[in-house]
Amino acid sequence: MLVRDAFSVPAQPVAEAEGVTVRWLISANEGANNFHMRLFELQPGSSTPWHQHSWEHEVFVLDGEGIVKSEDGEHPIKAGSVVFVAPNEWHQFCAHPEKPLKFLCLIPATGACPVSVAHTEKEGQ
Amino acid sequence: MLVRDAFSVPAQPVAEAEGVTVRWLISANEGANNFHMRLFELQPGSSTPWHQHSWEHEVFVLDGEGIVKSEDGEHPIKAGSVVFVAPNEWHQFCAHPEKPLKFLCLIPATGACPVSVAHTEKEGQ
Numbered sequence: 620m621l622v623r624d625a626f627s628v629p630a631q632p633v634a635e636a637e638g639v640t641v642r643w644l645i646s647a648n649e650g651a652n653n654f655h656m657r658l659f660e661l662q663p664g665s666s667t668p669w670h671q672h673s674w675e676h677e678v679f680v681l682d683g684e685g686i687v688k689s690e691d692g693e694h695p696i697k698a699g700s701v702v703f704v705a706p707n708e709w710h711q712f713c714a715h716p717e718k719p720l721k722f723l724c725l726i727p728a729t730g731a732c733p734v735s736v737a738h739t740e741k742e743g744q
Numbered sequence: 745m746l747v748r749d750a751f752s753v754p755a756q757p758v759a760e761a762e763g764v765t766v767r768w769l770i771s772a773n774e775g776a777n778n779f780h781m782r783l784f785e786l787q788p789g790s791s792t793p794w795h796q797h798s799w800e801h802e803v804f805v806l807d808g809e810g811i812v813k814s815e816d817g818e819h820p821i822k823a824g825s826v827v828f829v830a831p832n833e834w835h836q837f838c839a840h841p842e843k844p845l846k847f848l849c850l851i852p853a854t855g856a857c858p859v860s861v862a863h864t865e866k867e868g869q
Contacts, residue, residue: 621828694747
């Protein structure tokens with residue numbers, strides 16, 4: 620059994636997402652063969668890329684405020700919000716301009732393929 | 745995209761675990777085919793059964809204090825603790841006698857088989 624504090628796991632910068640870090644809390648390194656748990660931290664005003672991929676996200680917001688954008692619009696999120704991003708759905712997580720945003724984001728173990736990031740007029744959304 | 749507050753999902757009692765409820769935050773009902781997210785809430789002094797099953801748990805403690813028991817001993821847990829319970833590993837989550845314990849527990853979608861609960865001298869551990 621692995622038991623550890625989430626914040627003892629090093630935070631790594633996320634490519635194409637200034638002000639965003641990720642901690643891999645439970646991954647293949649811990650023997651997790653089916654799905655993996657990550658902790659994302661967004662500084663105020665920062666966001667993940669507007670992007671899509673073939674795997675789903677299961678998200679739980681731990682702290683802060685922000686919005687999640689999808690093709691069907693924007694949704695406010697805060698501590699206690701749950702988000703399910705379906706496979707191939709475009710999405711982006713954005714921290715409030717003055718507040719950080721911290722959330723768990725779990726992915727299937729197969730979610731290790733290249734990510735499609737929009738470099739079109741959608742960039743920055 | 746599904747976005748909702750975790751506490752808008754009804755809490756259901758857990759069999760063989762007095763004082764314990766579960767909210768199924770993301771499951772097959774939401775189109776999650778690979779793994780499912782549940783939120784467990786344990787009243788002070790309550791615990792899940794000492795049990796094992798063939799699938800893993802990925803746990804993140806949201807609030808409160810307690811211990812997780814395993815065959816290798818007891819581990820204190822609190823907000824921010826991460827626990828990986830490997831397949832077939834015996835385990836039990838126990839709230840502090842005077843404090844509740846609230847945690848996310850994710851399982852693979854295949855984790856719907858019967859659970860082995862100890863009804864031996866280990867019962868109540």
